[in-house]
Amino acid sequence: MQVVKVDIDTAAPLNPEASILIIYTGGTVGMVFDEKEKHLVPFNFSQIVDHVPELRQFNYLLTVLSIEPALDSSNVSVQDWLMLARLIGENYEKYDGFVVLHGTDTMAYSASALSYLLENLQKPVVFTGAQVPIGRIRTDARENLITALQIAATKKDGKSVVPEVCIYFRNLLLRGNRSKKVESSHFDAFKSGNYPPLAETGIDIEYSYEHILLHPQQPFKVHHTLNDKVAILKLFPGITPQVVQSILQAPGLQGLVLETFGSGNAPTKDWFLDLLREAVYRGILILNVSQCDEGRVDQGRYETSKHLLNMGVVGGADISTEAAISKLMYVLAQEGLSHPERVELLQQDLRGEITL
Incomplete structure (x- = not known):
């Protein structure tokens, strides 16, 4: 397994609004149909702007770390969670927020694990994905990715609005460790039955500030071990x-x-x-x-x-x-x-x- 870095060409000038690190682990969100092989294959993230041209309009610096080979989320392991935590920890001071592109089947498990591994988090770590591949016309990947990036970049009074691990899907921002996949055939795939959404999206992104974790006073810390027994x-x-x-x-x-x-x-x-x-x-x-x-x-x-x-x-x-x-x-x-x-x-x- 290797991590490949790709810088995305956006409209960001010398003084961008935010710098966001996108970590692509795999999943439907990054798939396109290969006409030769006649099945879905992971696409090259250096070509992400071809599939999501709206990215060019962002006043953000965007960087992608792509995990190769891409992981089917059914194969995600404890070691993969530790790797994600390590990548975020190594890049924590360089970026204002993080977006993790992940398969939907085990996204809630991964978001939960990252919430424990990243202690005193002061920046957004937004998991998102798609039910329909990014290469398809009716994909939900574009809107999910665009909004996840906006959430990861949003600040108020100089601080990130959502300093926690969360999942954005369809029109809901949910706390990662409160989320559950409830749909395999519809776009509204995730639910948080025991906790209200952190935000809902329509024309605007409406944050529920009273439900979002407060900024911690202690320094950020990455945990590097989990017991899988x-x-x-x-x-x-x-x-x-x-x-x-x-x-x-x-x-x-x-x-x-x-x-x-x-x-x-x-x-x-x-x-x-x-x-x-x-x-x-x-x-x-x-x-x-x-x-x-x-x-x-x-x-x-x-x-x-x-x-x-x-x-x-x-x-x-x-x-x-x-x-x-x-x-x-x-x-x-x-x-x-x-x-x-x-x-x-x-x-x-x-x-x-x-x-x-």
């Missing part, structure tokens, strides 16, 4: 002891996202409770997350969740699964913490991912 267990009626046991007793497992019913409810059968209790006893950090797109876990509200609370399962409040899995990775990667300290950190609102 984690798993997700989604409960379903009829789940067997063998299935649960195979996950909880996976070699090296240190953390588990437990996707429960409703407000955090789970079976009360003896075999299930025994397996969970034994996992907690072994020090596995278990985070209870609701399968619902909206609402929150309230352990102890019903008898079917009280037993989880009593045995030491951590309630995830209104966190999404996408944000929970990388939060577990982040918490487990923090060195020198005891199990109770990790539980305490897991329950904190670190980057706006939960409502306390």
Whole structure:
């Protein structure tokens, strides 16, 4: 894998409004139809202005870092998240904002992970992509890219308006670690069920300042490690002891996202409770997350969740699964913490991912 740098020719004079770094990882947004091969292939980003001529009108300095070969987002790994964090960290002082072009299928996972890795962020990191390739006539890539760049460049009183990792798609700007892909066939692909949009776009970009994270007072810091010894267990009626046991007793497992019913409810059968209790006893950090797109876990509200609370399962409040899995990775990667300290950190609102 290599990173190729491309400078984009825009209308920016010697004193541009902003300098933006675009990081292209792959995905539909950067695909064109190859007439010879008869399938979609990644296009050369040095030719981006041919597909989005509006870029020439920007009074921005635009630079592209293109990951080669391009990644299908289904293949994105923890190492790719760490690479993105490193690239942003290395270029943090050179640019006013960042736009990450990414496949939609795992965009919410990647945006969530970056939110934890980039601590005390004071500049926008805007993820965007497309449902239709940029080479197609009815593509949504152009509008998504253009607006993402505008958001990344926008300042108020000399400071970035959106100092956080977010996703722009269709006409909504969403907090990255509150987002979820909900559509595979329509342009409005992302939703944030438990948190309002940071901005909505129409004729103008209308920012909801009260929902945007405040500028941090501490210096920016990049974290370079995540612990991938984690798993997700989604409960379903009829789940067997063998299935649960195979996950909880996976070699090296240190953390588990437990996707429960409703407000955090789970079976009360003896075999299930025994397996969970034994996992907690072994020090596995278990985070209870609701399968619902909206609402929150309230352990102890019903008898079917009280037993989880009593045995030491951590309630995830209104966190999404996408944000929970990388939060577990982040918490487990923090060195020198005891199990109770990790539980305490897991329950904190670190980057706006939960409502306390």
